[in-house]
Amino acid sequence: xxxxxxxxxxxxxxxxxxxxxxxxxxxxxxxxxxxxxxxxxxxxxxxxxxxxxxxxxxxxxxxxxxxxxxxxxxxxxxxxxxxxxxxxxxxxxxxxxxxxxxxxxxxxxxxxxxxxxxxxxxxxxxxxxxxxxxxxxxxxxxxxxxxxxxxxxxxxxxxxxxxxxxxxxxxxxxxxxxxxxxxxxxxxxxxxxxxxxxxxxxxxxxxxxxxxxxxxxxxxxxxxxxxxxxxxxxxxxxxxxxxxxxxxxxxxxxxxxxxxxxxxxxxxxxxxxxxxxxxxxxxxxxxxxxxxxxxxxxxxxxxxxxxxxxxxxxxxxxxxxxxxxxxxxxxxxxxxxxxxxxxxxxxxxxxxxxxxxxxxxxxxxxxxxxxxxxxxxxxxxxxxxxxxxxxxxxxxxxxxxxxxxxxxxxxxxxxxxxxxxxxxxxxxxxxxxxxxxxxxxxxxxxxxxxxxxxxxxxxxxxxxxxxxxxxxxxxxxxxxxxxxxxxxxxxxxxxxxxxxxxxxxxxxxxxxxxxxxxxxxxxxxxxxxxxxxxxxxxxxxxxxxxxxxxxxxxxxxxxxxxxxxxxxxxxxxxxxxxxxxxxxxxxxxxxxxx
Amino acid sequence: xxxxxxxxxxxxxxxxxxxxxxxxxxxxxxxxxxxxxxxxxxxxxxxxxxxxxxxxxxxxxxxxxxxxxxxxxxxxxxxxxxxxxxxxxxxxx
Ligand code: SF4
Numbered sequence: 001x002x003x004x005x006x007x008x009x010x011x012x013x014x015x016x017x018x019x020x021x022x023x024x025x026x027x028x029x030x031x032x033x034x035x036x037x038x039x040x041x042x043x044x045x046x047x048x049x050x051x052x053x054x055x056x057x058x059x060x061x062x063x064x065x066x067x068x069x070x071x072x073x074x075x076x077x078x079x080x081x082x083x084x085x086x087x088x089x090x091x092x093x094x095x096x097x098x099x100x101x102x103x104x105x106x107x108x109x110x111x112x113x114x115x116x117x118x119x120x121x122x123x124x125x126x127x128x129x130x131x132x133x134x135x136x137x138x139x140x141x142x143x144x145x146x147x148x149x150x151x152x153x154x155x156x157x158x159x160x161x162x163x164x165x166x167x168x169x170x171x172x173x174x175x176x177x178x179x180x181x182x183x184x185x186x187x188x189x190x191x192x193x194x195x196x197x198x199x200x201x202x203x204x205x206x207x208x209x210x211x212x213x214x215x216x217x218x219x220x221x222x223x224x225x226x227x228x229x230x231x232x233x234x235x236x237x238x239x240x241x242x243x244x245x246x247x248x249x250x251x252x253x254x255x256x257x258x259x260x261x262x263x264x265x266x267x268x269x270x271x272x273x274x275x276x277x278x279x280x281x282x283x284x285x286x287x288x289x290x291x292x293x294x295x296x297x298x299x300x301x302x303x304x305x306x307x308x309x310x311x312x313x314x315x316x317x318x319x320x321x322x323x324x325x326x327x328x329x330x331x332x333x334x335x336x337x338x339x340x341x342x343x344x345x346x347x348x349x350x351x352x353x354x355x356x357x358x359x360x361x362x363x364x365x366x367x368x369x370x371x372x373x374x375x376x377x378x379x380x381x382x383x384x385x386x387x388x389x390x391x392x393x394x395x396x397x398x399x400x401x402x403x404x405x406x407x408x409x410x411x412x413x414x415x416x417x418x419x420x421x422x423x424x425x426x427x428x429x430x431x432x433x434x435x436x437x438x439x440x441x442x443x444x445x446x447x448x449x450x451x452x453x454x455x456x457x458x459x460x461x462x463x464x465x466x467x468x469x470x471x472x473x474x475x476x477x478x479x480x481x482x483x484x485x486x487x488x489x490x491x492x493x494x495x496x497x498x499x500x501x502x503x504x505x506x507x508x509x510x511x512x513x514x515x516x517x518x519x520x521x522x523x524x525x526x527x528x529x530x531x532x533x534x535x536x537x538x539x540x541x542x543x544x545x546x547x548x549x550x551x552x553x554x555x556x557x558x559x560x561x562x563x564x565x566x567x568x569x570x571x572x573x574x575x576x577x578x579x580x581x582x583x584x585x586x587x588x589x590x591x592x593x594x
Numbered sequence: 595x596x597x598x599x600x601x602x603x604x605x606x607x608x609x610x611x612x613x614x615x616x617x618x619x620x621x622x623x624x625x626x627x628x629x630x631x632x633x634x635x636x637x638x639x640x641x642x643x644x645x646x647x648x649x650x651x652x653x654x655x656x657x658x659x660x661x662x663x664x665x666x667x668x669x670x671x672x673x674x675x676x677x678x679x680x681x682x683x684x685x686x687x
Contacts, residue, residue: 235652235683243603245686250602254679256659277603277611297686313686446687453685454652460664489687555659 004213006068006506007031008106012132014125016199017058017117021132026111032509033592036067038094039483039523040112041083045092046526048116051533055087055191056173056198058118064105064164064204065112067485068506071103071212071291074220075228076487077502078102078290080181085534086190086438087198088175088347088396089415092530093190093438096482097164098290099182101206104162108206119200124152124165129208137202144168144340145180148203158207165203166193167342169384173197175395176344176351176383184309184339185290190416190438191396193342215508223501227494231294234493236455240297241287245313246276248420253321255452255461256555257425259418260321261370262353263411263546266422267554270326274316278328295489303329303336311335311345314442317420318349323356324370334376341384347396348383350417352376354397357409364404408545414439414536424547425557426451428459428467431567432474434541437527443488445475455492462556464563468570473517480520522591525583529593538581541568595619595674597626603684608636617672623655624668626678640682652683 003009013022034043041063053059062084069077080102086093105113109130122137140148145167152163164181170193177193178186196202214220231237239247252258253271260268272278283303289296300309315335325331338345352368359367366389368379382390392400397417401410411418416439423430432445442448450470451461459470477496481488484503496513504511542548547562572579576587588594600612609630617626624647631637641653647668649655655662656679662670672678 235650236685239603239682239684240686243684243686247603247684248686251654251681251684254600254602254656254659254681255661277606443687448687449685452654454654454663455685458661458663461661462664492685556656556661557659 005215005508006072008109008111010110011112012110013114015117016119019134035483035519037065037081037483037485038479040065041081041094042523042526044114046530051530055085060085060195062115062195066102066105067483069502070485071106072214073292074224074502075292075294076490077292077485079485079487082179082187082192084192084195087194088191089439090534091438092527095187095189095192097181097185097187099185100291101162101164101181103291104206106212107210108208109210122200122202124203124205127206129210140202145342146183146340149183152205161205161207163203163205166196169342170197172386176347177342178344180342188344214506216505220505223505227498230493236492237295240295243276244297244299246279246316248313249275249316256557257422258321259422261324262357266552268321273326274320274328274331303332308336314420315345318346322353325373327373330373330376334380337377337380343384346419347417351393351397354401354410363406411544412440414540416440421448423562424552424560426461427464428470430562431471431571434543445471464567468567469574472574476517476520476524479523480516525591597672597676597678599678601680604682605680609634621672623662623670654681
């Protein structure tokens, strides 16, 4: 029977050890309390798994989940999430991706896939109109992401199938391995690809054309019209269409918060050469978008006769300013190599940056050097294949730096590397880094929006006043957006009431803005409880020593470091947690978690 | 006195990306923008709300890397050698 609530209606529980699949209805209370995406992954893993399992053992659980808005035609309703216990840092991680895979998973009849156990040989999961089947993937093992995707499309003779897969990095269980769908769309962080690799799962292939029906179409159409207008009139969304995320290179650099040379500085002299503006003048062919997107922020570029999607701002920064490299073609080719190998395009270059500083300081003598573009693409290949010097970096900067006696040179939080904004000039964003439930990360609470861009209002980036409450709202709202299936970039234009209205009309439920944020808060607290059981404490809610003790030397934020207190204590307090950062019984009862 | 001006993103369709500008001692950001709007038609539409001397949402102006919203806004006084940066609405993730 067709669902009338935006969902496909089924979850496939795949026991890889036994080779069996149990297809169940998507539970009503799971939909109501957790929506989908990050919510489904967090709840399913919390319920079914001991947080202390080895992330690369058969006992770890891996979830793919879309949300109620995914694939319904709501503008920017395109996303799905992967969730698992991270092998990089043991957190209950989720990573988000766009493209068309999340939509197709629902057209194939499934809201979520739950993998448990380990297959004896490489397999892929084939989803087609309510049926799910494990198939032999031996012939695809060893192929890169692009070759794998091409091979599936050709072997199945089905050009409409959509593929999410791992590359060689996932097969080698690199802790930087990601999951990639639609050739170049990455659920990028926290090493999720290594978990699929450890389970011998090469891919999920989805096909079919089942209908996705919403509960209240008239109401939904009215909300869609409203949000379409808001998105079209929003200046930031317009800039995303024109320049993509790479427009941030110059913005962040001019604010003197663009990490350079492994965060030794926050200003890159040659940023213009690796900017979105330069990309638009030179290699850009056109823009493109995920399913039903009217913003279309993605870039299609051509370098040396090769055409691919991307890169985004983060890899442009990470292979550019942070390595001291201003050769745009090298930066783009290195980012593309990450996609082909299925590597995190942030964590891979930041591991290289760490190695460059170790080399500069004389702690190693066979590493790469800041500013040297030659050899970077080859180094990425080695990292993905666990070969040569690259093998040193395959499991990320933290393990590398620690092995060589200098963990302080890993610019990471909870062993996951920080992205492209120096928190010394961004007190609120620094708090977001320190408290993110998956470690160093920018998309679990993007405080850049108010602290740099001015959305929804301008907040002074150098002060801490009131920031704890802002961070909480951003984290919770983002968790709910990630659960709903909407793209986070919609939040430049939409507010919690818009998301609640979209979700309510799709699902046929009552939901208001605070109720929507409350779902995010529930997810956030559940992730936090998992991480506490793993052993994380208040001591881990901090930033690398450099960012606490070495003041910035230039521009507006000159002389500043990130001030942990009183921000962190205020944050625990606004969250209703105790002084050690543990959710109180009262808070858990309020959220229905006790 | 002289200040350096940089413009980014879509502003580059209507003005130079980097240049210096001579100003009277004691000039403010507002004075600078008046001068620039005379030179570059279209600038006013890009940065100001219709018919008002109020920055559009998400337009950001920096002086030496500091957002003028946290200095003295459009009345921020400029000094010889300052770097003024103009951003139209732009961003991403
Ligand atoms: S804004 Fe960009 S990332 Fe978001 S759905 Fe559209 S194309 Fe995809």
